[in-house]
Amino acid sequence: MDAPEWMKQAEELRAKRPRHILFLCVANSARSQMAEGIARSLAPPEVRISSAGSAPSRVNPHSIAALKEIGIDISGHSSKGTDAIDSASVDAVITLCAEEVCPVFLGKATRLHWGLPDPAPHGTSVSASLDGFRAVRDELRKRLGFLFSGSWFEKADAIRDAVRDQYARVAESNSCGCGPSCCDSNEMSVTPAEALGYSVEQAGSVPEGSNMGLGCGNPQTIAKLKTGEVVLDLGSGGGFDSFLASRQVGASGHVIGVDMTPEMLTKARRNAALGGYHNVEFRLGEIENLPVANDTADVIISNCVINLSPDKPRVFAESFRVLKPGGRLAISDVVATAELPEEIRRDLALYTGCVAGASLISEIESMLSRAGFEQVRVTPKDESKSFIREWAPGKPVTDYVVSATIEAIKPRK
Numbered sequence: 001m002d003a004p005e006w007m008k009q010a011e012e013l014r015a016k017r018p019r020h021i022l023f024l025c026v027a028n029s030a031r032s033q034m035a036e037g038i039a040r041s042l043a044p045p046e047v048r049i050s051s052a053g054s055a056p057s058r059v060n061p062h063s064i065a066a067l068k069e070i071g072i073d074i075s076g077h078s079s080k081g082t083d084a085i086d087s088a089s090v091d092a093v094i095t096l097c098a099e100e101v102c103p104v105f106l107g108k109a110t111r112l113h114w115g116l117p118d119p120a121p122h123g124t125s126v127s128a129s130l131d132g133f134r135a136v137r138d139e140l141r142k143r144l145g146f147l148f149s150g151s152w153f154e155k156a157d158a159i160r161d162a163v164r165d166q167y168a169r170v171a172e173s174n175s176c177g178c179g180p181s182c183c184d185s186n187e188m189s190v191t192p193a194e195a196l197g198y199s200v201e202q203a204g205s206v207p208e209g210s211n212m213g214l215g216c217g218n219p220q221t222i223a224k225l226k227t228g229e230v231v232l233d234l235g236s237g238g239g240f241d242s243f244l245a246s247r248q249v250g251a252s253g254h255v256i257g258v259d260m261t262p263e264m265l266t267k268a269r270r271n272a273a274l275g276g277y278h279n280v281e282f283r284l285g286e287i288e289n290l291p292v293a294n295d296t297a298d299v300i301i302s303n304c305v306i307n308l309s310p311d312k313p314r315v316f317a318e319s320f321r322v323l324k325p326g327g328r329l330a331i332s333d334v335v336a337t338a339e340l341p342e343e344i345r346r347d348l349a350l351y352t353g354c355v356a357g358a359s360l361i362s363e364i365e366s367m368l369s370r371a372g373f374e375q376v377r378v379t380p381k382d383e384s385k386s387f388i389r390e391w392a393p394g395k396p397v398t399d400y401v402v403s404a405t406i407e408a409i410k411p412r413k
């Protein structure tokens, strides 16, 4: 039997690797809203998803309820007109109307038409049954699951492999810092600890070799660590921030560093032994799949790591899982202040160099809220541009990225 038309179209679209997919319908209240919610939960993190309609009304409560049943929250969505969309960036449009006339998209995007029945005929929610919404939801889940399956996802592993290779070289060379060029050209691009906000005393208090100049800030300044706390350091590298945290939480506290690069782990463990740190351990693992039990940490710190993850929503979901209720995030990371241009986003050296994987501040806020965090605060540090510029000499990276602190709280319930 031949594959259905939608499947062939989805396969073609997948091969084009669209960066911004727009779902269109008339009222932007049911089909396109559900498609947006489901696609966001399935798409690789670098793909933007939006929806709009020619006659926006409001998000149908049955759409919200049907997605809630499968763990997707679109209660914060609003119905939008096509004029609210940044149409120049859209490179794929999927129209979802059946009998009605779908809005026409005038951009250069690839177009697909998936005519699905309106689950709320006449725009009513009262007369419509939830079953109609469930049927459309399940059809969308099937089609979008297919669209975002297979080779596209393998890209995330390819990115992680490139990042791991880069930091294995950094760990073994002892001479490279953040930024794309240093390890290939033997140039030094190490950011001095003082420029990142550490005191001379802090920088001198850790075993030699643990401060590798790989950070982009000092998470200790916002972590406000207390004696006895359990701290988790995501992407602990040579152990610099873990060792500083160890002194803050004292013998009754505990620090767990997690890193996916075995060479970094070896280095951090050697440093811990050298410095006689008994309340610190280093675990091999991915921050997207933390080797840590639920409700373990009082505080999660991290320094210039989450930008490197190809699956940031998952990092935040995992962070939420392993924090104790009331626990907090105290992160320094590189974030985007403007949409990164194509030539930066596609540059793998800039990705492993902590630039090209940066997410927009608004995306980080929304990923954190969607993971369940409250009191989310992302604070860009303009002064960081002076050292970020050194990471990619001659490239205008500071027009787009900056270092920021990221804070959030897991509610106590």
Ligand SMILES: C[S@@+](CC[C@H](N)C(=O)[O-])C[C@H]1O[C@@H](n2cnc3c(N)ncnc32)[C@H](O)[C@@H]1O
Pocket: 160, 163, 164, 167, 178, 212, 213, 214, 215, 216, 234, 235, 236, 237, 238, 239, 240, 241, 258, 259, 260, 261, 264, 285, 286, 287, 288, 302, 303, 304, 305, 308, 309, 354
């Ligand atoms: C830029 S370095 C920062 C190291 C350390 N936080 C510091 O400030 O010195 C990034 C570190 O994160 C680790 N890393 C990157 N992506 C990771 C992931 N998905 N899971 C676990 N570790 C990761 C790398 O192996 C590397 O050690």
